[in-house]
Amino acid sequence: MREVDYNTIVDAVARLCMEANYFLGDDVVNVLKQALEKEESETGKDVLGQLLKNAEIAKTEKIPICQDCGFAVVFLEMGEDTHVKGNIISAINDGVKKGYTEGYLRKSIVSDPVKGKNTGDNTPAIVHTTIVPGDKIKITVAPKGGGSENMSEVKMMKPADGIEGVKNFVIDRVTRSSSNPCPPTVIGVGIGGTFEYVAFLAKKALLRDIGQRNPDPFYADVERELLEKINNLGIGPMGLGGRTTALDVFIEVHPRHIASFPVAVNTNCHAARHKTITI
Amino acid sequence: MAEPIKIKTPLSDEDVQNLKIGDSILITGKIYTARDAAHKRLIDLIEKGESLPLDLKGQIIYYVGPAPAKPGYVIGPAGPTTSGRCDPYTPALLALGLKGMIGKGVRSKEVREAMEKHKAVYFAATGGAAALISKNIKAVKIIAYEDLGPEAIRELEVENFPVIVANDAHGGDLYEEGIKKYRK
Numbered sequence: 001m002r003e004v005d006y007n008t009i010v011d012a013v014a015r016l017c018m019e020a021n022y023f024l025g026d027d028v029v030n031v032l033k034q035a036l037e038k039e040e041s042e043t044g045k046d047v048l049g050q051l052l053k054n055a056e057i058a059k060t061e062k063i064p065i066c067q068d069c070g071f072a073v074v075f076l077e078m079g080e081d082t083h084v085k086g087n088i089i090s091a092i093n094d095g096v097k098k099g100y101t102e103g104y105l106r107k108s109i110v111s112d113p114v115k116g117k118n119t120g121d122n123t124p125a126i127v128h129t130t131i132v133p134g135d136k137i138k139i140t141v142a143p144k145g146g147g148s149e150n151m152s153e154v155k156m157m158k159p160a161d162g163i164e165g166v167k168n169f170v171i172d173r174v175t176r177s178s179s180n181p182c183p184p185t186v187i188g189v190g191i192g193g194t195f196e197y198v199a200f201l202a203k204k205a206l207l208r209d210i211g212q213r214n215p216d217p218f219y220a221d222v223e224r225e226l227l228e229k230i231n232n233l234g235i236g237p238m239g240l241g242g243r244t245t246a247l248d249v250f251i252e253v254h255p256r257h258i259a260s261f262p263v264a265v266n267t268n269c270h271a272a273r274h275k276t277i278t279i
Numbered sequence: 280m281a282e283p284i285k286i287k288t289p290l291s292d293e294d295v296q297n298l299k300i301g302d303s304i305l306i307t308g309k310i311y312t313a314r315d316a317a318h319k320r321l322i323d324l325i326e327k328g329e330s331l332p333l334d335l336k337g338q339i340i341y342y343v344g345p346a347p348a349k350p351g352y353v354i355g356p357a358g359p360t361t362s363g364r365c366d367p368y369t370p371a372l373l374a375l376g377l378k379g380m381i382g383k384g385v386r387s388k389e390v391r392e393a394m395e396k397h398k399a400v401y402f403a404a405t406g407g408a409a410a411l412i413s414k415n416i417k418a419v420k421i422i423a424y425e426d427l428g429p430e431a432i433r434e435l436e437v438e439n440f441p442v443i444v445a446n447d448a449h450g451g452d453l454y455e456e457g458i459k460k461y462r463k
Contacts, residue, residue: 040461041457041460041461043301043303043443043453043457046303046443047405047408050405050408050411050441051405051407051408053408053411054405054407054408054409054410054411054412057410057411057414058356058410061349061410063346063349063352063355063356063410063413064346064355064356064409064410065356065407065409065410066356066358066406066407066409067343067344067345067346067355067356067357067358067360067409067429068344068358068360068409069346104346104347104348104349104355105346105347106344106345106346106347106355106429107428107429108344108429118428120428146361147360147361147383147384147406150361178384178385178454178458179383179384179385179403179454180361180363180383180384180385182383182406182407232462232463233458233462234457234458234459234460234461234462234463235458236457236458236461237405238383238403238405238406239384239385239454239457239458240403240443240445240453240454240457241453241454241456241457241458241459241460241461242457242461243461269406269407270407271407
């Protein structure tokens with residue numbers, strides 16, 4: 001059994017929170033530059049240019065890309081031959097607290113959804129844990145903004161709806177979201193599993209880098225088709241009209257019950273924040 | 280793109296009526312921050328017939344909850360939040376003379392109608408360009424509801440703050456027009 005120090009986890013998570021908020025991924029920078037070349041709307045070009053300039057400032061000055069520094073969503077892959085001294089979930093929360101405080105990140109978490117007030121340190125984190133073989137710990141911090149999260153949805157469809165039903169639901173969701181999630185967006189789609197698991201799949205889909213297709217050619221084609229259809233909606237950067245509505249669409253699937261066909265859409269903003277470390 | 284139009288706050292009816300959807304605008308002067316939590320408190324005061332912590336006549340409200348300022352900075356990144364959450368409260372503020380709003384995303388029919396009636400304009404700022412936008416904010420003062428943290432009402436001194444007219448006082452809606460133009 002490999003032993004890992006509590007503070008190793010705290011420091012790693014703190015750093016991931018800061019880096020995810022300060023540094024726009026190279027994959028996103030590249031796709032924004034391509035979009036700027038192709039964009040037909042003058043307003044759209046202006047917006048895309050601002051997003052690129054913004055990323056440069058955030059990176060140089062180590063300040064957040066967006067004032068909404070997100071809910072700290074953490075994907076934890078815990079090697080079964082590893083043990084963290086103390087409790088790993090509490091180490092992750094201490095890391096979030098440290099990262100958001102020392103990194104000058106906005107704290108956006110309310111302690112109780114109805115009666116609460118701001119917890120003041122952006123905890124608790126949402127932690128999705130998977131136990132995996134081996135003695136490594138893989139931690140991904142994916143800070144999630146509220147504006148785009150609010151434009152997400154789970155739908156319990158009928159098996160008869162099939163892939164065409166999925167496509168129509170995704171397009172309809174993006175159409176209704178319009179300007180709210182700060183387009184250009186990244187769209188995560190979950191298909192299958194159960195009511196709660198399909199939402200997790202859609203969230204997990206958002207961890208992919210731009211351009212990384214589903215390994216199954218069938219779903220890879222659906223991803224490409226949906227991206228083209230979404231960009232033909234005309235919503236454009238910030239919803240003010242244009243060619244660039246989404247930067248990518250990612251689909252994750254899972255076996256389903258014979259009676260069920262759950263589908264989820266998790267919308268992300270252009271920042272598509274996620275940073276990973278393996279310890 | 281046409282040269283941006285420079286405007287100074289507070290805004291008169293005439294200033295507002297000259298603005299058309301799609302205009303690129305640079306705002307200089309004082310503007311005020313408020314998100315939905317602060318709006319709710321303002322509405323509670325109006326309903327009780329009490330005076331507000333700020334005079335809204337001719338002013339612009341910016342829907343934003345800034346990130347904390349690093350040492351040596353006047354403010355942290357400060358991009359717009361979704362305006363729709365303020366929609367239920369907005370018509371009452373427009374009736375008190377509010378002339379402009381800065382945010383992101385579409386407004387409700389009620390807000391658009393109240394904007395036409397009271398002559399007001401809605402500006403879109405670029406969501407997610409918070410670090411860039413913060414460079415146009417020169418001074419910050421909390422004027423109410425400090426307990427709301429990032430959601431407190433702040434007075435911002437801005438210089439050439441970049442926005443686009445999304446809804447004008449004549450019923451124009453760039454969200455509708457823009458999307459129609461580029462839909463395939």
